[in-house]
Amino acid sequence: xxxxxxxIGLALLPGVGNLAGGLVAEFLKTSPRLLNAALHAASGxxxxxxxxxxxxxxxxxxxxxSIAAGFALGGVSYVGLEAVIDRAAPTRGRSSxxxxxxxxxxxxxxxxxxxxxxxxxxxxxxxxxLAAGQMMADFPEGYSVIANxxxxxxxxxxxxxxxxxxxxxxxTVAVLAWFGMRDAPDTxxxxxxxxxxxxxxxxxxxxxLKEAHEAKADTRxxxxxxxxxxxxxxxxxxxxxxxxxx
Numbered sequence: 264x265x266x267x268x269x270x271i272g273l274a275l276l277p278g279v280g281n282l283a284g285g286l287v288a289e290f291l292k293t294s295p296r297l298l299n300a301a302l303h304a305a306s307g308x309x310x311x312x313x314x315x316x317x318x319x320x321x322x323x324x325x326x327x328x329s330i331a332a333g334f335a336l337g338g339v340s341y342v343g344l345e346a347v348i349d350r351a352a353p354t355r356g357r358s359s360x361x362x363x364x365x366x367x368x369x370x371x372x373x374x375x376x377x378x379x380x381x382x383x384x385x386x387x388x389x390x391x392x393l394a395a396g397q398m399m400a401d402f403p404e405g406y407s408v409i410a411n412x413x414x415x416x417x418x419x420x421x422x423x424x425x426x427x428x429x430x431x432x433x434x435t436v437a438v439l440a441w442f443g444m445r446d447a448p449d450t451x452x453x454x455x456x457x458x459x460x461x462x463x464x465x466x467x468x469x470x471x472l473k474e475a476h477e478a479k480a481d482t483r484x485x486x487x488x489x490x491x492x493x494x495x496x497x498x499x500x501x502x503x504x505x506x507x508x509x
Contacts, residue, residue: 284405288408296479305403308495321453329454333454339461340458374466391503399496
């Protein structure tokens with residue numbers, strides 16, 4: 264069960280990233296400008312995960328039509344989940360929007376778990392890189408959830424409970440994906456990576472950037488933060504890849 268212990272450790276990283284971001288928002292002074300930059304950086308990291316790790320793995324192992332099908336299914340699934348959240352929001356009062364952001368982050372963490380669990384079924388080294396990248400990207404997500412709750416004057420004990428719940432989503436899905444994928448055919452494993460890529464691209468473009476724009480108008484610094492996020496993940500991926508190879 265050593266492999267399972269590794270997956271559990273890796274799956275905790277994105278949740279810990281969210282938790283750390285939430286604790287920063289809870290105990291330190293924040294600003295809309297900082298939130299805008301953080302979310303642009305997170306979006307750049309997520310795009311880097313898809314472009315540098317997920318899609319190359321899929322392209323090298325399954326036909327293009329399979330990649331297209333997996334990516335499309337992931338995107339459609341994300342839109343469906345978003346529709347469910349949007350439909351529920353009006354029936355739960357004006358304050359429901361902040362809880363919908365929490366739900367959206369929980370869904371994103373679940374997709375992180377799917378990515379790590381299915382990635383580990385391909386190679387443990389891939390799961391390590393993916394977990395490290397998502398930990399960096401999830402920091403501003405946790406920051407945004409708790410900062411929003413703090414602005415809405417949600418009691419501190421509820422904010423802390425929300426922050427500490429983040430690691431469980433990724434961990435649960437990663438373990439389920441590991442058990443479900445470890446003996447699956449290679450085609451299924453790489454289809455799962457394509458599926459996760461579809462989820463992540465929409466999360467970056469539709470949610471992270473949208474939330475960044477609502478927090479503060481974009482500036483040149485916002486664009487640089489996006490570029491910096493992508494560049495940071497590329498360097499982390501290359502560094503971890505070289506270390507694992509050696």
